[in-house]
Amino acid sequence: MKIAVVTGASSGMGREFVRQLADRFNGIDEIWVIARNETALWTLKRQCIVPLRVFAMDITQTENLLRLEEELEKVKPYVKYFVNAAGCGINKKIKETDLMDCNRMLEVNCNALTLLTKI
DSSP: OEEEEEESTTSHHHHHHHHHHHHHOTTOOEEEEEESOHHHHHHHHHHOSSOEEEEEOOTTSHHHHHHHHHHHHHHOOEEEEEEEOOOOOOOSOGGGSOHHHHHHHHIIIIIIHHHHHHO
């Protein structure tokens, strides 16, 4: 089975990548969509012509990454496309930004990206 994996799939660029992959690329049997907004993922599933496998999860949580890794090992798909569109940003000066907000941004934009790529 050939799949695409798309993080941040519930909105913005991630959602648009899912739509484009489903509509324009042949040879994908399923798209695995990952985001925190489960309702938006199920809405997207109803709109796509390619089957979607929904993973409503926060990719900064280790247990969620382990769950995804386990599913990949179980199904053993060929990952044809990996789109890491999950991300967050802070629109403030660094001196005005809370330490935990900075940490969350790094967790999503750096750590999760690296760990998902390894998986």
